Every structure is written in C-alpha cells, then in structure tokens.
Amino acid sequence: MMASCTLFPSILAFLLCSSAVVVVESGIGVNWGTLSVHRLSPETVVNLLKGNKISKVKLFDADPHSLKALMGSGIEVMVGITNDMLAALSSSSAASDLWVSQNVSRYMVKGGVNIKYVAVGNEPFLTSYSGQYQSYVLPAMMNLQQSLAKANLAGMVKLVVPCNADAYESSLPSQGAFRPELTQIMTQLVTLLNSNGSPFIVNIYPFLSLYGSSDFPQDYAFFEGTTHSVMDGPNVYSNAFDGNFDTLVAALGKLGFGQMPIVIGEVGWPTDGALSANLSAAKAFNQGLVNHVLSNKGTPLRPGVPPMDVYLFSLFDEGAKSVLPGNFERHWGIFSFDGQAKYSLNLGNGLLKNAKDVQYLPSRWCVANPSRDLSGVTDHFKIACSYADCTTLNYGGSCNGIGAKGNISYAFNSYYQVRKQNPQSCEFDGLGMVTFLDPSVGDCRFLVGVADGSTNSPGFSLGSRKTVSALVILWGVYIFLM
Numbered sequence: 001m002m003a004s005c006t007l008f009p010s011i012l013a014f015l016l017c018s019s020a021v022v023v024v025e026s027g028i029g030v031n032w033g034t035l036s037v038h039r040l041s042p043e044t045v046v047n048l049l050k051g052n053k054i055s056k057v058k059l060f061d062a063d064p065h066s067l068k069a070l071m072g073s074g075i076e077v078m079v080g081i082t083n084d085m086l087a088a089l090s091s092s093s094a095a096s097d098l099w100v101s102q103n104v105s106r107y108m109v110k111g112g113v114n115i116k117y118v119a120v121g122n123e124p125f126l127t128s129y130s131g132q133y134q135s136y137v138l139p140a141m142m143n144l145q146q147s148l149a150k151a152n153l154a155g156m157v158k159l160v161v162p163c164n165a166d167a168y169e170s171s172l173p174s175q176g177a178f179r180p181e182l183t184q185i186m187t188q189l190v191t192l193l194n195s196n197g198s199p200f201i202v203n204i205y206p207f208l209s210l211y212g213s214s215d216f217p218q219d220y221a222f223f224e225g226t227t228h229s230v231m232d233g234p235n236v237y238s239n240a241f242d243g244n245f246d247t248l249v250a251a252l253g254k255l256g257f258g259q260m261p262i263v264i265g266e267v268g269w270p271t272d273g274a275l276s277a278n279l280s281a282a283k284a285f286n287q288g289l290v291n292h293v294l295s296n297k298g299t300p301l302r303p304g305v306p307p308m309d310v311y312l313f314s315l316f317d318e319g320a321k322s323v324l325p326g327n328f329e330r331h332w333g334i335f336s337f338d339g340q341a342k343y344s345l346n347l348g349n350g351l352l353k354n355a356k357d358v359q360y361l362p363s364r365w366c367v368a369n370p371s372r373d374l375s376g377v378t379d380h381f382k383i384a385c386s387y388a389d390c391t392t393l394n395y396g397g398s399c400n401g402i403g404a405k406g407n408i409s410y411a412f413n414s415y416y417q418v419r420k421q422n423p424q425s426c427e428f429d430g431l432g433m434v435t436f437l438d439p440s441v442g443d444c445r446f447l448v449g450v451a452d453g454s455t456n457s458p459g460f461s462l463g464s465r466k467t468v469s470a471l472v473i474l475w476g477v478y479i480f481l482m
Contacts, residue, residue, distance in 0.1 A: 028290055028347045029056025029076070029311040030334070031266055034063060037319040037389060037418045038337045038449050042069035044355055045315070048339050049075055051356065053349035058265065058311045060122060062103035070113045078117035078160070078311075079103060081140075083133050086121050090139035093146060100147040104157060115157055119265075120144065123164040123203065125182055137161060138188055145196065158198040161189060162265040165204050165244055168251040172232045173243050173301065176250030183255075190257045199308050200257075202248055203266035206240040207285070210276055211326065218276070223288030235300035241267070241289065246301040261308040268313035268334075271342055273327030275396040283343040286312060286334065294348050312347075319389035327391035338450050359451040366416035366426035367409035369433040374408060380428040381411050388414030392444065399444035409439055410446060417449035 032045065040048075046069045049057060058078040059066060070077055081089065081099070088095045107113035120141050124133035141159050148154040167186070170176040178186045193200060206221040217228035223239050230237040237243040245262070252260050269285035270277040289310070298305045317333040336342055339355025346352075368374060384390070390411050392399040399410055412432045419425035426432040440446045 027056055027309055028054070028293065029058060029309055030054055030315040031058045031060070031311050031313045032066065032315045033060055033318045033321075034066070035318040035320040036316065036337060037387075038447075040316075040337075040339055040355065040358065040450060042066045044339065044358065046070055046073055046075070048335070048353075048355040049073070049315075051353050052347065054347065056309060056311065057315075058119070060119075067103075067107050067113050071107065072111045074114060076114050076116045078119055079115055080119040080122060081144075083121045083124050083129075086124065086133050086136035086140045089120075089143055090136040093143050096140070096143035096147040097150065100144065100151055100153070104148070104153060105151045108153060108156070117158050117160050117198075118144065118148075119201070120159055120161050122162050124161065125167050125185075126164050127166050127179075131181075134182075134185060138185065138192065141189075141192060158196060160193070160198050160201045160263070162201040162203060165202055165248070167202075168248055170247050170250065172230070173237065173246035174232050174235070174250050176247035177254055178251050186251075187255050190252060190255055190260060194257055194260060199261040199263045200248070200252065201263045201265040202245075203313075204241060204244045204264055205267065206244070207269050207276070207328075208325075209240055211274060211328070222281075222284055223292050224284065232300070237300065239288075239292075241292070242299045245307070246299050249299070249301045263308045264310040266311060266313040268332050270328035270331040271333070272331035272398050273323075273329070273391045273394065273396060277328040277331060277396065278398075279343050282334075283345060286345055290345075290347055323391060327394045327397060330389055330391050337447070361417065361421050361449045361451050363438070363448055364421065364434050364436050365409075365439055365446050365448070366412045366421075366432050367435050367439050368405050368412060369431055370405075372431050374405065374431060377408055377428070377431055380431060381408060384411040384415035384428075388418045390414060399441075402441050402444050406439075406441065406444075410444070413439070413446050417447055420449060420451075 030049070042065045045066075050073060054075070056076045057070070058080070060080045061082060062079040067077070067079070085099075089099060104115055104118065108115055121133060121137060124137050141161070144159055145154060148157055148159075166179075167182055168176050168178045177183075190200060210216045210218060210221045217226065219226040220228045220238075221240050223241070226238050230243055235246075237246070248262060249258065252258055267289060269282040271279050271282045293306045293310050296304060296306055312334060314332040314334070316335050316339070317331050317337050319330050319337065321329045323329050334342060334345055334352065335355070338358050338360070341352035341354055344351050368377070388411070391397060393407050393410060394400060399406070402410065412426065412428060416422075416426045416432075423434075426434050438446065
C-alpha cells in the first residue's frame with residue numbers, strides 16, 4: 001500500500017512524490033568512525049576498503065579529509081549530519097543550502113565521491129534523548145531536500161534517518177509497532193522516505209540485548225541454531241536479528257508501508273570490554289550475519305528478501321568513544337586501530353586483508369619503573385587513562401588479569417603512545433621508564449602507535465557523534481592501587 005503525500009505542502013509534495021523508487025544492488029558495507037586516539041590516514045583507510053572490495057561505507061559526519069580520500073574510489077558513501085546540527089538545518093534554508101554546497105555538491109563532480117545517502121541525524125528518536133531532536137528531523141529533511149533539488153542532486157542523493165531499534169516494540173515480531181509517542185512522526189517520516197525512494201535505516205544490536213539482560217538466551221543472539229526459538233504463529237525465529245528485523249517489518253506494515261526497503265545501518269559484535277565481548281563471539285556473529293544475508297534467505301515476514309544493505313559496525317576500534325554504554329563501546333572494529341584484521345572474516349570477497357604500508361612509531365613502550373615505590377601512582381594512573389583508552393583493564397577485558405603493576409604499565413604506555421612517544425609523556429614524576437622489550441602478556445597487547453595519522457598533535461580530537469568524557473570513569477580499575 002502506497003501512502004499519500006498529502007502530509008506535505010503542495011510544491012514540496014510534488015518534488016518528493018515525483019521521485020521514483022530506485023532499486024540498488026544490496027551488499028555488505030562498513031561504518032567508518034573516527035573517534036580514535038590513533039587514526040590511520042584517510043588514504044590508508046580507503047586503500048584498505050578497496051583492498052577488501054568493500055564497496056559501501058557509512059560516515060557519521062562529512063569529514064573533509066575522509067571525503068577527499070574517497071574521491072575517485074567508486075565506493076558508495078553515506079555522509080552524516082550530527083544531531084546537534086538538526087536545529088539549525090530545520091530552521092534555515094540558507095543553512096541547509098550551505099551544508100549541501102560544502103558537504104555534497106563540492107564532492108559530487110567528475111572523478112569525485114559517490115555520495116548515495118545523507119543521514120539526517122543519528123538515532124534522533126532514541127528513548128534516552130527524551131524527544132530532544134524529534135521536532136527537528138522532518139523540517140531539516142524538507143530543507144535539505146529542497147537544497148539538493150537546487151543543486152540538481154535530488155535524484156542522485158537520498159535522505160535517510162538512521163533509527164535505533166528502540167523506536168519499535170512488541171512481544172512477538174508480528175505484533176511490532178512503533179512506540180506510541182512516535183506513531184505520528186514515524187507515519188510522516190516513512191511517507192517522506194517512501195515518496196523519495198529512500199529506505200528505512202535501522203540499527204540492530206543483538207549483543208546489547210544479551211549484555212543488558214541476564215535472561216536473554218545467548219545462543220539466540222547468534223545464527224548457529226538455538227534451543228530457545230521464538231514461536232510466532234506459523235513463523236519460527238531462531239535468531240534475534242530476524243526477530244528484530246521482522247518486528248520493524250510489522251511496524252512499517254501497520255503504517256501502510258509493509259514493503260518499504262530496509263537497510264541495516266549498524267550491526268556488529270565487540271571484541272573486548274565485557275564478558276560476552278571477545279574475538280570468537282565477534283567472529284561467530286559477524287560471519288553468521290554475513291552468510292545469512294548473502295544467502296538471500298530473508299526472514300519469515302520477508303522470505304527471499306534480505307535487507308537492502310547491511311553496514312557492519314565497525315571498521316575500526318574507536319578509543320575516544322564515550323564508555324557510558326559500557327567499556328565495549330571502544331572495541332567494535334573488525335580491524336584493530338592499525339588496520340590489522342582481528343579475526344578471519346569473509347564478507348563475500350575472501351578473508352579480510354590487513355592494511356598495507358602502515359607506519360608505526362618506534363618499537364618502544366613506557367612501563368612502571370620497577371625500582372620505584374608506586375604507592376603514589378593513583379593520580380598519574382587516572383590522568384593517563386583520561387587521555388588514553390584503558391578499558392581493556394576493566395572486568396571482562398583482555399587485560400583484566402595482569403595485576404597491579406601491569407595495570408600501571410598499561411596505562412602509562414597507552415598515554416605514551418597517544419602522545420606520539422614524547423619522552424616527557426613517560427616521566428610520571430619518575431615512576432615511568434621506556435623499554436624496548438614488548439611488555440604484552442598473553443592476549444593483553446601493549447600497543448605501539450601509528451605514525452601516519454591525519455594529525456601529529458598529541459592527544460585526540462573530540463568528535464561530535466557522541467560526547468567524549470573529559471575524564472574516563474575507571475570502574476574499579478585502580479582499586480588495586482589504593
């Protein structure tokens with residue numbers, strides 16, 4: 001059933017409703033986030049994408065360095081507009097025109113960037129935002145659509161809104177419905193998306209369901225069969241992904257859009273920072289997901305029709321992300337920060353290949369000086385971990401069992417590498433010392449930073465995708481030091 005376009009002003013309705021639905025080839029893409037304390041150069045990242053035949057990439061902003069590197073690559077790109085920009089874009093067509101000019105038109109030239117989508121906000125209807133961005137989404141989309149039309153790009157670039165799966169709910173997939181307070185705006189949004197030939201984008205995270213509930217059956221999060229299948233009338237669900245997906249299908253159907261194309265904007269499994277976050281689980285989930293999608297099996301409510309596209313989260317670990325959701329937030333990458341595949345994974349084009357020509361800092365580390373009294377180290381430890389990433393030291397992390405001195409050395413070294421091995425960054429009032437012997441222990445890797453990032457300045461840039469805390473709360477890590 002096609003919804004009418006009567007929700008919008010006549011001129012804009014004509015503009016939007018005259019666009020035909022475009023069917024594109026589905027595939028596996030990746031999210032390229034940049035909230036990292038160690039960043040590879042964008043050129044190295046693009047070469048990594050090309051080397052692995054990854055043809056679709058989703059950005060969380062319109063970073064000019066990333067877009068410049070993507071020019072001429074042929075990779076299909078989704079650029080993002082952060083939530084904090086929605087208010088300005090919703091209230092000013094001039095602001096919208098300027099944004100499109102600077103972040104879309106500039107790059108869509110011969111030999112330029114293949115920008116396919118513009119993501120208007122990122123999960124703007126998230127429950128925890130308490131409606132903060134809700135009223136800005138549609139006006140911003142209308143202004144942006146007009147701006148794209150002025151630039152003669154309306155037929156080439158589609159506006160989308162990545163939504164969190166908490167936008168809908170039900171006890172069974174077939175009973176899926178959008179949250180009551182979102183029904184009106186979702187009706188308007190999907191009408192607009194449908195009229196413009198855009199898909200509905202949703203982020204689905206079975207890991208978070210498992211992490212957040214001790215009652216969630218672990219095998220139901222994966223794709224290898226379960227003893228906890230969900231029976232929904234004649235339909236049987238053996239994995240959480242299909243159940244979540246079909247809940248959205250049912251919710252869209254209740255609004256009259258049961259056939260709307262769906263893109264998975266984010267899905268993945270972290271490798272560290274929680275008990276259920278590890279390499280074997282991440283490999284099992286991501287490979288199972290890829291195999292499931294590429295089989296074209298579909299779901300019970302959409303047999304033979306898999307998601308239009310799936311963007312794995314994430315390309316790299318991001319050591320500067322907020323850890324408010326959990327320490328695992330910094331460890332979603334299928335590649336480590338330096339472009340090395342964490343585990344064997346086949347995205348349909350062969351096993352992952354490592355980044356080439358990565359330039360590392362010299363092979364040296366900063367560790368706790370064994371000849372010094374470390375009783376006064378707590379403040380230094382806190383400061384080091386407020387700049388660097390120490391989440392692997394926490395409960396469930398890969399470095400959780402290396403002991404008190406190990407914790408101190410790990411923190412010192414993490415800070416030292418973030419500071420590009422500046423000699424002063426290993427002083428810590430004489431408590432630190434530089435070593436040329438790798439202090440890594442078992443699965444706990446003491447990293448060496450990369451030298452080919454986009455900036456040589458110490459520290460890291462604060463991104464706008466999610467607030468990065470000025471100080472990291474170190475859950476119990478330094479109790480060993482008290």
